[in-house]
Amino acid sequence: MAHKKVDLPIKICETCGLEFRWRRKWRKNWETVKYCSERCRRNKRLKTESRQPH
Numbered sequence: 001m002a003h004k005k006v007d008l009p010i011k012i013c014e015t016c017g018l019e020f021r022w023r024r025k026w027r028k029n030w031e032t033v034k035y036c037s038e039r040c041r042r043n044k045r046l047k048t049e050s051r052q053p054h
């Protein structure tokens with residue numbers, strides 16, 4: 001019974017498509033968070049650019 005249940009909200013990163021869990025640093029703006037990391041937030045444009053064939 002010592003196990004503490006972790007029930008944090010989860011979102012899907014719009015850049016990499018992976019699930020990421022609520023973090024303390026987002027406690028103030030969780031509703032506006034769309035990316036799992038700062039890197040994905042910067043790379044959000046790559047999603048549309050990658051559509052073009054090489």
Ligand SMILES: [Zn+2]
Pocket residue numbers: 013014015016017018035036037040
């Ligand atoms: Zn991501």
